[in-house]
Amino acid sequence: GENVEQHPSTLSVQEGDSAVIKCTYSDSASNYFPWYKQELGKRPQLIIDIRSNVGEKKDQRIAVTLNKTAKHFSLHITETQPEDSAVYFCAASRPGGYQKVTFGTGTKLQVIP
Amino acid sequence: EAGVTQFPSHSVIEKGQTVTLRCDPISGHDNLYWYRRVMGKEIKFLLHFVKESKQDESGMPNNRFLAERTGGTYSTLKVQPAELEDSGVYFCASSQDPLLSREKLFFGSGTQLSVL
Numbered sequence: 001g002e003n004v005e006q007h008p009s010t011l012s013v014q015e016g017d018s019a020v021i022k023c024t025y026s027d028s029a030s031n032y033f034p035w036y037k038q039e040l041g042k043r044p045q046l047i048i049d050i051r052s053n054v055g056e057k058k059d060q061r062i063a064v065t066l067n068k069t070a071k072h073f074s075l076h077i078t079e080t081q082p083e084d085s086a087v088y089f090c091a092a093s094r095p096g097g098y099q100k101v102t103f104g105t106g107t108k109l110q111v112i113p
Numbered sequence: 114e115a116g117v118t119q120f121p122s123h124s125v126i127e128k129g130q131t132v133t134l135r136c137d138p139i140s141g142h143d144n145l146y147w148y149r150r151v152m153g154k155e156i157k158f159l160l161h162f163v164k165e166s167k168q169d170e171s172g173m174p175n176n177r178f179l180a181e182r183t184g185g186t187y188s189t190l191k192v193q194p195a196e197l198e199d200s201g202v203y204f205c206a207s208s209q210d211p212l213l214s215r216e217k218l219f220f221g222s223g224t225q226l227s228v229l
Contacts, residue, residue, distance in 0.1 A: 004155070032216060043117075043220040044156070044204070089156060098168050098211055101218065103148075103156040 002027040004092050006104030013080050014112050021107045023090035024072040030092040033066060033073050034101070039086045047088075048075070080111045115139065119205050119221035127229050131193040134224045136205030138187070144168075144208040145188050146218065147180060151201040159203075162188060174199075195228045202226070 003026040013019045025033075034049035050057045050064045050073065057064050061080075066073040077084055090104040118137045126132050138145045147159040159178070160170040164185035173180070177196070182188040192199055202225050206218040 006155075009153070034217070036218075036220075043222045044218075045220065046217050049217075091156075093216065098144075098161065098163065100146075100158045100161060100169055100172070101216070102158065105153070105155045 002030060002092055002094070002102040004090060004102050004104040006090050006107060008107060009105065010108045010110070012110045012112060015080060015082060017080055019077045019080050019084070019109055019111075021075045021088055021090065021109070022072060023074070023092075023104050024070075025092040025102075026071070027092070027094060028068075028071065029094045031095045032093045033064070034091050035064060035075050036089045036091065036103075037086045038089065038106075044089060077109075080109075082111050082113050085109055085111045117205055117207050117219050117221035119203075119224050121224060122222060123225045123227075125227045125229065126195055128197055129194045131191065132195055132226060134190045134192075134203055134205075134226070136188045136190070136221055138205070138207030139219055142207035142209055142219070143185070144211060145182060146206045146208070147188070147190055148204040148206060149201050150204065150223075156204065159190075192226075195226075197228050200226055200228045 006023045031052035036044040037047045038044040061078050063076045087106045089106050091101045093099045093101045120135045145162040148156045150156045158172040161168045162182045179191045202223040204223045205221040
């Protein structure tokens with residue numbers, strides 16, 4: 001089955017700096033890569049996703065990149081703000097509809113004001 | 114629109130006891146999933162319902178776990194008897210239709226289960 005590895009497990013950055021979280025996946029058939037953010041005491045929520053037919057996707061201060069050959073994808077947050085502090089989970093799933101989403105172990109991001 | 118709701122938010126039980134977790138998905142979402150996160154580890158898949166049918170239960174740890182979704186609406190996850198290693202946060206999520214590339218998972222707030 002799919003295996004998703006995520007690094008780092010914790011990340012502290014100064015407000016205004018950039019943060020990068022990296023993930024690798026094992027199943028070359030995976031084609032959908034979502035990122036979920038879980039703020040303290042709240043539920044995980046989808047913040048951005050990317051499909052294997054594109055290499056990069058941006059949404060304001062966040063962007064995801066995908067390297068299919070190397071089987072890794074990354075989340076980039078620019079101009080970090082205190083409200084970006086949360087646990088971020090990457091995930092991967094295969095095509096074909098009812099394929100389970102496999103999550104990484106999470107990255108706890110702390111943005112220091 | 115109401116989100117995914119889970120009950121209870123916290124449960125503290127002793128080893129050997131039984132606990133039942135409930136999940137109400139977003140109305141109209143046929144797909145319902147149970148996940149579990151043990152401290153510091155991944156959000157691990159347990160099982161997936163499509164309406165009332167179990168589509169994939171490959172993540173269920175053992176036969177002490179029983180999930181049901183009678184009528185295709187809310188779902189329950191029962192652990193009987195509970196063991197120490199069952200402690201963690203149990204998340205429920207629902208989605209519209211993965212077959213139509215609507216895979217976005219809408220999570221509930223989770224049930225924090227502590228087995229003492």
